[in-house]
Amino acid sequence: MSKKFIVNLMLGALMLTGLLQATGGVKDLTGAGATFPYPLYARWFDIYHNETGIQVNYQAIGSGGGIRQLLNKTVDFGGTDAFMNDRELAKSPENPILHFPTCLGAVVITYNIPGNPELKLTPKVISGIFLGKITRWNDPKLVQLNPEVKLPSQKIVVVHRSDGSGTTFVFSDYLSKVSKEWARRVGKGKSLRWPVGLGGKGNPGVAGLIKQISGSIGYVELAFAEKNNLPYASIKNKHGKFIKPTLKSISLAAKVNIPPDTRVSITDTEAPEGYPIASFTWIIFYREQNYGKRSYERAKELINLFWWMIHQGQQYNEDLLYGKLPAPVIKTAEKIIKSATYNGKPILR
Amino acid sequence: MKGKRAFKLSLIIAVLIVAIIFFAAAISLTLGSLPALKEFGWKFFFSKEWDPVSDRFGALPFLVGTLLTSFLALIISLPLSLSISILLGEYMKNGRFSSTVKSLVDLIAAVPSVIYGFWGLEVLVPFVRNLEIKFGIVPYGVGIFTASLILSFMIIPNTASLAREVIELVPGDLKEAAYSLGATRYEVIKKVTLPYARSGILAGILLSLGRALGETMAVTMVIGNNNNIPKNLFYPANTMASVIANEFTEATGDIYYSSLIAIGFALFLVTALFGILGRYIINKTTIKIAK
Numbered sequence: 001m002s003k004k005f006i007v008n009l010m011l012g013a014l015m016l017t018g019l020l021q022a023t024g025g026v027k028d029l030t031g032a033g034a035t036f037p038y039p040l041y042a043r044w045f046d047i048y049h050n051e052t053g054i055q056v057n058y059q060a061i062g063s064g065g066g067i068r069q070l071l072n073k074t075v076d077f078g079g080t081d082a083f084m085n086d087r088e089l090a091k092s093p094e095n096p097i098l099h100f101p102t103c104l105g106a107v108v109i110t111y112n113i114p115g116n117p118e119l120k121l122t123p124k125v126i127s128g129i130f131l132g133k134i135t136r137w138n139d140p141k142l143v144q145l146n147p148e149v150k151l152p153s154q155k156i157v158v159v160h161r162s163d164g165s166g167t168t169f170v171f172s173d174y175l176s177k178v179s180k181e182w183a184r185r186v187g188k189g190k191s192l193r194w195p196v197g198l199g200g201k202g203n204p205g206v207a208g209l210i211k212q213i214s215g216s217i218g219y220v221e222l223a224f225a226e227k228n229n230l231p232y233a234s235i236k237n238k239h240g241k242f243i244k245p246t247l248k249s250i251s252l253a254a255k256v257n258i259p260p261d262t263r264v265s266i267t268d269t270e271a272p273e274g275y276p277i278a279s280f281t282w283i284i285f286y287r288e289q290n291y292g293k294r295s296y297e298r299a300k301e302l303i304n305l306f307w308w309m310i311h312q313g314q315q316y317n318e319d320l321l322y323g324k325l326p327a328p329v330i331k332t333a334e335k336i337i338k339s340a341t342y343n344g345k346p347i348l349r
Numbered sequence: 350m351k352g353k354r355a356f357k358l359s360l361i362i363a364v365l366i367v368a369i370i371f372f373a374a375a376i377s378l379t380l381g382s383l384p385a386l387k388e389f390g391w392k393f394f395f396s397k398e399w400d401p402v403s404d405r406f407g408a409l410p411f412l413v414g415t416l417l418t419s420f421l422a423l424i425i426s427l428p429l430s431l432s433i434s435i436l437l438g439e440y441m442k443n444g445r446f447s448s449t450v451k452s453l454v455d456l457i458a459a460v461p462s463v464i465y466g467f468w469g470l471e472v473l474v475p476f477v478r479n480l481e482i483k484f485g486i487v488p489y490g491v492g493i494f495t496a497s498l499i500l501s502f503m504i505i506p507n508t509a510s511l512a513r514e515v516i517e518l519v520p521g522d523l524k525e526a527a528y529s530l531g532a533t534r535y536e537v538i539k540k541v542t543l544p545y546a547r548s549g550i551l552a553g554i555l556l557s558l559g560r561a562l563g564e565t566m567a568v569t570m571v572i573g574n575n576n577n578i579p580k581n582l583f584y585p586a587n588t589m590a591s592v593i594a595n596e597f598t599e600a601t602g603d604i605y606y607s608s609l610i611a612i613g614f615a616l617f618l619v620t621a622l623f624g625i626l627g628r629y630i631i632n633k634t635t636i637k638i639a640k
Contacts, residue, residue: 062598162574164599187402190599198489198585199574201595
């Protein structure tokens with residue numbers, strides 16, 4: 001009796017799954033990668049689920065993990081804060097990996113000095129501090145830039161990220177552009193050989209140390225600094241203007257010529273009103289979507305999602321303190337998404 | 350009859366699974382670290398450079414960090430855990446006080462390490478910073494010393510529980526014989542109990558050391574995460590476990606990835622080495638009573 005029941009149950013389940021497959025119902029997509037845009041992606045995918053019924057599972061395991069999982073073909077797409085370099089792209093020679101940006105973020109310099117005034121900093125002073133050459137807050141170079149602020153004679157304690165992170169990549173990318181000595185001695189990367197300072201894990205770790213240590217300075221994401229009311233500095237950009245990091249000034253930083261593959265660093269931007277330590281964050285995926293027994297429906301749903309992200313999705317960016325993509329960048333991203341194929345034929349027309 | 354054999358077989362299978370997992374872990378660690386070891390050779394373990402930007406890696410700063418924090422923690426915790434075990438094993442074997450302390454000590458081991466890390470960051474770090482200001486050291490607050498303090502507290506139960514148990518196991522006749530010869534309680538503890546329980550106490554210390562070597566979360570939160578060899582005990586540093594926790598997720602380069610696995614391999618070796626060494630010492634120090 002009971003055996004028969006179980007057999008019936010199993011048969012029923014089999015038929016049910018068969019039915020589901022027959023209708024080609026793709027219900028979920030998977031992605032993995034960058035943690036920085038995770039709050040925005042979580043919001044997006046929630047809204048997208050309500051609108052379309054497609055569930056997108058995004059695991060914020062870090063950009064490096066996202067790249068690795070995409071290369072292992074265990075996810076539909078990856079997310080990364082630093083675009084893949086040519087050497088990394090060469091790991092998939094037969095099926096090229098494409099990038100398109102989803103939003104903009106910025107790195108701000110935050111600190112803990114009496115009164116926490118809004119400081120003005122130049123590239124030279126920032127690199128001097130993080131190289132360990134400017135060691136006291138009342139250094140003449142700092143005093144000269146901020147004559148209206150009473151700077152203490154305290155020692156400067158540098159705080160940086162201890163975990164590998166896109167934030168560190170963007171910050172060191174900027175420093176490598178503005179300081180030859182930084183480029184030679186340290187360079188750019190997600191983890192660095194720091195000349196001085198303490199490491200804190202994640203944005204909260206860095207902010208925690210800065211809040212505790214009087215006289216400290218460090219860098220965190222703009223969204224994090226805003227949410228936690230941390231003070232941050234205006235930074236002199238290439239045009240000689242001191243720019244406060246705002247959602248507007250980081251979007252303006254992207255108003256430069258973007259290459260067709262969007263793999264570009266916009267730190268130290270040429271844009272006159274742009275904040276100099278801003279960056280895109282990217283989605284990565286395979287151009288040819290027919291790989292590893294993927295169905296056409298799955299590929300189609302993925303491309304639809306991408307299209308939604310750079311259009312409808314953009315209206316939610318600023319609520320969550322991420323910069324919107326400027327119109328020319330959206331045009332470039334459209335071209336990239338349209339270039340995706342299934343069996344060599346374009347998926348979107 | 351059949352049931353007995355099946356039972357024995359299931360025992361063997363369970364043991365085999367454990368053994369296989371152990372060797373599988375060792376093999377995948379070895380294989381994973383091969384690219385780094387090929388690139389840098391044995392110098393990997395003695396080079397102090399850790400530069401992900403130019404792909405040059407050496408494990409020495411982390412080896413030093415791990416050994417310093419672990420042994421410092423052991424030194425700090427030993428008087429505390431030994432006192433607990435002697436008090437509970439000799440003076441107050443029963444009673445409400447004793448059972449309360451016993452469960453408290455066991456509770457220390459049950460608290461997740463991230464909570465110690467958090468407590469360390471919020472309470473211990475400012476405390477150490479104030480000390481450092483008083484002594485005129487750069488007041489980082491975080492560093493080797495703070496990490497050792499947290500560790501020393503976390504490893505107390507490992508030594509204390511085991512040592513108490515072996516102290517309780519010291520045969521009553523031995524102690525009574527000593528008393529009958531006119532020994533005081535202090536003399537019995539010093540001359541009979543402790544020497545007899547020596548190997549068990551050592552085993553407890555070894556367990557503590559194992560925990561200290563591998564502890565990740567709490568250490569990562571309070572050690573300051575600086576990838577250079579620490580200049581002094583108050584300096585920020587990094588341990589093998591904490592550098593892996595910090596950098597693994599974003600390690601994209603092959604050599605970088607492999608170097609982190611090689612650090613894991615080194616940690617595996619160091620732990621195994623102390624384990625074997627400890628076992629040897631325990632065998633040497635066990636008092637054998639002629640029967």
